[in-house]
Amino acid sequence: xxxxxxxxxxxxxxxxxxxxxxxxxxxxxxxxxxxxxxxxxxxxxxxxxxxxxxxxxxxxxxxxxxxxxxxxxxxxxxxxxxxxxxxxxxxxxxxxxxxxxxxxxxxxxxxxxxxxxxxxxxxxxxxxxxxxxxxxxxxxxxxxxxxxxxxxxxxxxxxxxxxxxxxxxxxxxxxxxxxxxxxxxxxxxxxxxxxxxxxxxxxxxxxxxxxxxxxxxxxxxxxxxxxxxxxxxxxxxxxxxxxxxxxxxxxxxxxxxxxxxxxxxxxxxxxxxxxxxxxxxxxxxxxxxxxxxxxxxxxxxxxxxxxxxxxxxxxxxxxxxxxxxxxxxxxxxxxxxxxxxxxxxxxxxxxxxxxxxxxxxxxxxxxxxxxxxxxxxxxxxxxxxxxxxxxxxxxxxxxxxxxxxxxxxxxxxxxxxxxxxxxxxxxxxxxxxxxxxxxxx
Amino acid sequence: xxxxxxxxxxxxxxxxxxxxxxxxxxxxxxxxxxxxxxxxxxxxxxxxxxxxxxxxxxxxxxxxxxxxxxxxxxxxxxxxxxxxxxxxxxxxxxxxxxxxxxxxxxxxxxxxxxxxxxxxxxxxxxxxxxxxxxxxxxxxxxxxxxxxxxxxxxxxxxxxxxxxxxxxxxxxxxxxxxxxxxxxxxxxxxxxxxxxxxxxxxxxxxxxxxxxxxxxxxxxxxxxxxxxxxxxxxxxxxxxxxxxxxxxxxxxxxxxxxxxxxxxxxxxxxxxxxxxxxxxxxxxxxxxxxxxxxxxxxxxxxxxxxxxxxxxxxxxxxxxxxxxxxxxxxxxxxxxxxxxxxxxxxxxxxxxxxxxxxxxxxxxxxxxxxxxxxxxxxxxxxxxxxxxxxxxxxxxxxxxxxxxxxxxxxxxxxxxxxxxxxxxxxxxxxxxxxxxxxxxxxxxxxxxxxxxxxxxxxxxxxxxxxxxxxxxxxxxxxxxxxxxxxxxxxxxxxxxxxxxxxxxxxxxxxxxxxxxxxxxxxxxx
Numbered sequence: 005x006x007x008x009x010x011x012x013x014x015x016x017x018x019x020x021x022x023x024x025x026x027x028x029x030x031x032x033x034x035x036x037x038x039x040x041x042x043x044x045x046x047x048x049x050x051x052x053x054x055x056x057x058x059x060x061x062x063x064x065x066x067x068x069x070x071x072x073x074x075x076x077x078x079x080x081x082x083x084x085x086x087x088x089x090x091x092x093x094x095x096x097x098x099x100x101x102x103x104x105x106x107x108x109x110x111x112x113x114x115x116x117x118x119x120x121x122x123x124x125x126x127x128x129x130x131x132x133x134x135x136x137x138x139x140x141x142x143x144x145x146x147x148x149x150x151x152x153x154x155x156x157x158x159x160x161x162x163x164x165x166x167x168x169x170x171x172x173x174x175x176x177x178x179x180x181x182x183x184x185x186x187x188x189x190x191x192x193x194x195x196x197x198x199x200x201x202x203x204x205x206x207x208x209x210x211x212x213x214x215x216x217x218x219x220x221x222x223x224x225x226x227x228x229x230x231x232x233x234x235x236x237x238x239x240x241x242x243x244x245x246x247x248x249x250x251x252x253x254x255x256x257x258x259x260x261x262x263x264x265x266x267x268x269x270x271x272x273x274x275x276x277x278x279x280x281x282x283x284x285x286x287x288x289x290x291x292x293x294x295x296x297x298x299x300x301x302x303x304x305x306x307x308x309x310x311x312x313x314x315x316x317x318x319x320x321x322x323x324x325x326x327x328x329x330x331x332x333x334x335x336x337x338x339x340x341x342x343x344x345x346x347x348x349x350x351x352x353x354x355x356x357x358x359x360x361x362x363x364x365x366x367x368x369x370x371x372x373x374x375x376x377x378x379x380x381x382x383x384x385x386x387x388x389x390x391x392x393x394x395x396x397x398x399x400x401x402x403x404x405x406x407x408x409x410x411x412x413x414x415x416x417x418x419x420x421x422x423x424x425x426x427x428x429x430x431x432x433x434x435x436x437x438x439x440x441x442x443x444x445x
Numbered sequence: 446x447x448x449x450x451x452x453x454x455x456x457x458x459x460x461x462x463x464x465x466x467x468x469x470x471x472x473x474x475x476x477x478x479x480x481x482x483x484x485x486x487x488x489x490x491x492x493x494x495x496x497x498x499x500x501x502x503x504x505x506x507x508x509x510x511x512x513x514x515x516x517x518x519x520x521x522x523x524x525x526x527x528x529x530x531x532x533x534x535x536x537x538x539x540x541x542x543x544x545x546x547x548x549x550x551x552x553x554x555x556x557x558x559x560x561x562x563x564x565x566x567x568x569x570x571x572x573x574x575x576x577x578x579x580x581x582x583x584x585x586x587x588x589x590x591x592x593x594x595x596x597x598x599x600x601x602x603x604x605x606x607x608x609x610x611x612x613x614x615x616x617x618x619x620x621x622x623x624x625x626x627x628x629x630x631x632x633x634x635x636x637x638x639x640x641x642x643x644x645x646x647x648x649x650x651x652x653x654x655x656x657x658x659x660x661x662x663x664x665x666x667x668x669x670x671x672x673x674x675x676x677x678x679x680x681x682x683x684x685x686x687x688x689x690x691x692x693x694x695x696x697x698x699x700x701x702x703x704x705x706x707x708x709x710x711x712x713x714x715x716x717x718x719x720x721x722x723x724x725x726x727x728x729x730x731x732x733x734x735x736x737x738x739x740x741x742x743x744x745x746x747x748x749x750x751x752x753x754x755x756x757x758x759x760x761x762x763x764x765x766x767x768x769x770x771x772x773x774x775x776x777x778x779x780x781x782x783x784x785x786x787x788x789x790x791x792x793x794x795x796x797x798x799x800x801x802x803x804x805x806x807x808x809x810x811x812x813x814x815x816x817x818x819x820x821x822x823x824x825x826x827x828x829x830x831x832x833x834x835x836x837x838x839x840x841x842x843x844x845x846x847x848x849x850x851x852x853x854x855x856x857x858x859x860x861x862x863x864x865x866x867x868x869x870x871x872x873x874x875x876x877x878x879x880x881x882x883x884x885x886x887x888x889x890x891x892x893x894x895x896x897x898x899x900x901x902x903x904x905x906x907x908x909x910x911x912x913x914x915x916x917x918x919x920x921x922x923x924x925x926x927x928x929x930x931x932x933x934x935x936x937x938x939x940x941x942x943x944x945x946x947x948x949x950x951x952x953x954x955x956x957x958x959x960x961x962x963x964x965x966x967x968x969x970x
Contacts, residue, residue: 019516021516021519022519022927023519023924025605026606026920026926029885029920031913031916032913032916033913066931069931070928070931073488073522073927089460093462093499093501094463094500099543118525189467226658227780228780273780273781274784279451279452280458280465283462293464293942294495294935294938295936296935297935298495298938299935299939302928302931303928305928306932306963309926309928316606316961317961318963319962323963327936327940327952328623328624330967331610331952331965334964335963
């Protein structure tokens with residue numbers, strides 16, 4: 005820009021001149037009450053606010069940059085991954101020399117160097133290794149994850165921090181806003197969640213397309229696509245011939261699968277098995293480009309800035325983005341599910357019968373659209389005593405509770421309206437279920 | 446880049462793996478051959494370049510006369526404190542090149558206007574030019590030159606909470622639009638080999654296992670033969686389609702133990718597809734027919750696209766159909782039947798490609814001809830109005846855009862006009878509204894009347910721009926919020942990838958992003 009004011013000699017105090025236009029001036033689109041706070045907002049944003057960024061991948065790198073340049077100075081970042089060569093086409097805080105180092109640590113160091121005054125605290129760990137006291141420290145939590153299970157876990161964690169009074173009214177001071185971004189190829193979404201107040205990740209679960217698995221009978225008997233042959237090599241041949249776990253980044257492993265898949269494809273006259281496809285199917289690779297990460301992270305960071313400062317109103321509550329055919333965005337309000345597993349603050353009904361086996365009940369919890377659990381463990385109270393129905397871990401408990409799997413709910417002493425607590429990889433605490441028995445004993 | 450699909454990928458392929466799965470090795474080659482010019486290393490400018498250096502664009506050149514200030518450090522990631530007082534173009538080039546050693550970057554410390562005056566040929570070297578955060582009126586001479594050279598120009602801006610992106614090009618052609626198309630199986634107009642193959646399948650002679658693995662296209666073709674015995678025309682109405690599906694249902698076998706109808710998934714597939722198979726659609730979609738009717742199709746220029754369209758026109762005049770794509774979706778079938786069917790479609794597609802190749806006036810690479818034929822149903826041509834038309838003419842379609850945006854929550858049209866008015870303000874005062882020492886609100890009155898001027902000059906009646914939009918624009922004072930600049934930079938870089946790869950469809954032609962709503966609209970006028 006070549007306006008005269010830009011030609012003045014710069015002062016150090018001008019550093020935040022751009023965001024100050026929004027933070028020190030009010031306007032018709034500001035949130036009510038913003039006027040009274042003008043002047044105090046930047047110091048608040050810079051000194052009192054602490055943001056947690058979950059994930060230091062494609063979205064995470066962008067988010068850290070975006071937030072640091074929106075004036076935030078206390079940022080934590082958590083990621084359990086190390087840097088891989090295939091990250092470098094979009095994760096711009098990493099260089100070839102960083103390959104193998106923890107993403108969170110390299111990213112934090114880079115931001116601190118490039119944006120002096122911004123403190124970024126890295127956590128090279130799993131999200132599940134942090135407790136409620138950790139998550140409670142933040143003003144806003146931003147998610148840049150590629151896993152639905154992890155996203156559901158974070159959502160569950162942020163809801164577990166909510167406090168309700170005796171009348172069931174939410175104590176809003178216990179609420180920490182959650183901003184969530186996701187990308188795949190040229191598509192993405194961003195959402196703003198006020199736990200306990202607006203639709204949460206669990207309410208919107210149906211928006212995620214379920215993972216496609218080829219039926220085993222097709223893979224084994226009637227392969228038609230190169231993918232079927234690769235899955236045959238991975239699921240049937242590998243366990244038969246090899247003892248080690250498949251590592252999708254080990255070229256020897258992928259080469260082995262590729263050769264076997266190619267042999268099988270040749271047998272059936274199927275073309276198109278390549279090394280790239282073999283690795284893609286084996287690792288379930290999600291294609292990603294820099295531009296989509298940039299757009300979605302920017303949308304999320306913009307929402308964080310608005311939510312914290314109230315300088316304008318914010319996204320209500322879901323944005324979808326796709327730039328294959330032109331540039332398509334659509335922001336709309338997703339309604340809360342009054343019976344949501346996570347945010348309804350009440351037990352959720354599950355239909356069952358006294359004859360149903362515990363295995364069947366667990367399968368229902370995994371396959372039904374509403375629950376989509378991954379490995380539920382169940383406990384309950386029978387006759388005033390705590391009773392563990394089934395736990396997948398630790399191994400000793402699994403062994404002790406395994407015989408229960410074949411028993412019917414009636415045999416286990418479970419009745420109509422029985423309350424059952426469920427733990428699962430998608431849940432930070434426990435779900436409360438109410439068994440609704442079709443035939444009451 | 447190595448394209449041997451049978452060896453462990455090179456370092457380079459591993460680095461680009463996640464994008465090669467989207468635009469392919471040929472898309473990557475096009476990207477690596479491209480040279481993009483970015484005018485102004487504002488936040489928007491450097492964010493755009495960042496998203497191009499990462500995937501490995503060939504070259505970039507920054508043209509920028511300004512020097513790094515302290516306030517740049519608060520919004521732009523590609524400057525450090527040591528750069529204060531140095532040319533922005535140099536500092537940004539240095540830090541951007543750290544992202545990818547395969548990319549070449551140049552800096553030109555000068556104004557666009559000076560470069561244009563001294564060396565007009567300079568801009569002819571680029572694949573695409575992007576002008577960042579420049580008022581539209583200042584771009585007219587450059588836009589005119591690029592228009593004549595058929596070099597696409599993108600105009601991108603981050604203005605407070607408002608983002609703007611405009612494509613200016615007389616023509617951009619797309620071979621691989623990647624828009625999901627219907628399956629192209631020709632079941633209502635089968636080619637002879639397909640029909641013969643279907644008729645050689647005698648359903649009644651098959652065991653139950655074989656019967657339940659006959660690919661659904663064969664079932665449909667056999668069904669059509671049976672249908673024609675009693676009907677003059679194919680099923681068209683909903684009732685007829687239902688009747689056809691019912692006929693297929695009646696062909697299902699009973700289970701071996703006689704306990705009811707066997708669960709034959711191939712029949713279920715055939716029945717479910719009846720609606721789309723018998724939809725009434727012309728052999729050549731209207732969008733493609735419009736391309737064939739374009740004067741450039743009969744008298745193609747040197748571009749491969751129009752030469753291929755010319756050959757396509759010859760193909761359609763003979764076959765009254767597009768070349769077959771050759772793609773067969775997965776379906777319930779045994780391996781042998783599926784592969785046999787796939788072979789038929791592939792042979793026909795190869796024959797169609799050979800026709801196109803022979804009809805071409807000059808030789809083109811086989812791979813290109815094959816891609817063109819495969820995607821013939823999704824070809825796209827994008828033509829936008831020139832910047833001159835937009836700025837100086839009475840644009841009739843602008844009134845339509847205004848009418849269509851009544852009730853639009855993003856208020857894209859109003860912000861578009863307000864942005865034009867901000868340029869007018871800048872032209873008059875050499876500063877944007879809401880900048881300078883006085884209170885920002887003081888500029889609102891003048892900006893408001895300039896909005897009315899813009900509308901009047903464009904011939905748009907009966908529309909006013911809301912006071913809240915005008916006041917917000919004054920509040921923004923042309924601030925570059927990093928978030929908004931990064932959002933627009935992300936969009937801009939992807940539009941550039943589209944332009945240089947001829948893949949995906951660029952937005953036509955003006956995108957307004959409203960950072961308050963978190964939503965955008967594309968205006969076409």
